[in-house]
Amino acid sequence: MKKHKQPSLIFCLVMDAIGCASYFLPGIGEFSDAIWAPVSGFIFYLCFRGWSGAAGGFFNFIEEILPGTDFIPSFTIMWFLQDVTRRKQATSVSVR
Numbered sequence: 001m002k003k004h005k006q007p008s009l010i011f012c013l014v015m016d017a018i019g020c021a022s023y024f025l026p027g028i029g030e031f032s033d034a035i036w037a038p039v040s041g042f043i044f045y046l047c048f049r050g051w052s053g054a055a056g057g058f059f060n061f062i063e064e065i066l067p068g069t070d071f072i073p074s075f076t077i078m079w080f081l082q083d084v085t086r087r088k089q090a091t092s093v094s095v096r
Helices: 009-024 029-048 050-065 074-095
Strands: none
Touching: 009 029, 009 074, 029 050, 029 074, 050 074
């Protein structure tokens, strides 16, 4: 089974910044979210894969499409969750 590589923290921060960019586009910001939401959700799934990528991609889509919720850094939150899980697994393997 091929191991999927986790995206970098910088990539996740950039993706979250793009999602927040609609706040800086008065009048067309929420319209741009209608385009960005499905793209962002799909990219999220491709980055994190599996069950967490699918659920997170759906949450990311909803977060981007709803007005006023673009400030939630969903990519960065998932990166930290994945990183903590990876570190716990590495620690439990090295202790054995």
